[in-house]
Amino acid sequence: MNAAFAALSLVHLRTLDCLLHLKNLSHAAQRLGCSQSALSRQLAHLRQAFDDPLLVRQGRGYVLSERAEQLRAPLQDVLHSLSALPQPAAFDPARCTRRFCLAASDYVAEHMLPLLVAALEREAPGVCLGFRTWQAGDYPLLANGEIDLATTLFDDSPPNLHGRVLGEDRVVCLMHQDHPLAAAERLGQADYLTYGHVRICAGGDKDSFVDRHLRAQGLQRRIALDVPFFTATVQVVASTHYLATLPEHIARQLCLRHPLTWRALDFVEHTQRYWVVWHQRWQGSPEHRWLRERVFALWRQSQFSVQGSSPLSP
Structure with a gap:
């Protein structure tokens, strides 16, 4: 396991899921609430972690690499399992x-x-x-x-x-x-x-x-x-x-x-x-x-x- 893969966080996984779904850096940055340059840095880290380009430039857009296609379903399963974890109590601003x-x-x-x-x-x-x-x-x-x-x-x-x-x-x-x-x-x-x-x-x-x-x-x-x-x-x-x-x-x-x-x-x-x-x-x-x-x-x-x-x- 390389160091980049070991350092992946839930944020990285959610970013990867968004990128694989949208296949568009600007749209993904908007959805994730970050700048496109910050997202590009995260994508570079993900590419290093998986030793794969993941998103491949084609014309003005991107297509998924073979490895990225293989990751889509397991990644969805992981994120779904994590979302099923017990959530903290609802925040009440009146008591803050x-x-x-x-x-x-x-x-x-x-x-x-x-x-x-x-x-x-x-x-x-x-x-x-x-x-x-x-x-x-x-x-x-x-x-x-x-x-x-x-x-x-x-x-x-x-x-x-x-x-x-x-x-x-x-x-x-x-x-x-x-x-x-x-x-x-x-x-x-x-x-x-x-x-x-x-x-x-x-x-x-x-x-x-x-x-x-x-x-x-x-x-x-x-x-x-x-x-x-x-x-x-x-x-x-x-x-x-x-x-x-x-x-x-x-x-x-x-x-x-x-x-x-x-x-x-x-x-x-x-x-x-x-x-x-x-x-x-x-x-x-x-x-x-x-x-x-x-x-x-x-x-x-x-x-x-x-x-x-x-x-x-x-």
């Missing part, structure tokens, strides 16, 4: 007394926390919440349990994390409604570089793609202010000629409540993906599952979410 820690931006704290706290007061009054601003290097805090759940931006979830995509959005440029650039329909690169910029340095990666694009041309924008808060960014942009680069759905909401406007970028295209992420150690926890499903449902209902502003569909 756990403390959870959430991490996100101050924008999420301002607009989503009131909805979540109100829901918890009704449904799980014994639950307590802590909140901290999410930083790009905070992934170890998910692993050690200091953070239970985070909302952030990235293209693919890192290893050992489970996640659920909340939506997608493009990035735009926020400015004062009387800004000299407000007369343009879209912003060109030269205009974008003419003014100073406010960069929101906390939360997910919102705008480094712009800096990478500019560096490739030997250019850089002037970061006049680095600040971790959306609220401070709004106040500065509303009282200066500085620009801020941020997701369109947030820009739209801010423009409804402040003397601001936004313009699309004409020189670079970038789509961001919003995730709720948690460490795999909590994947099977009934309490944790209930919390993340509640957060996801409230996000979808909120007018401040990415869905509330009709951006790109997930």
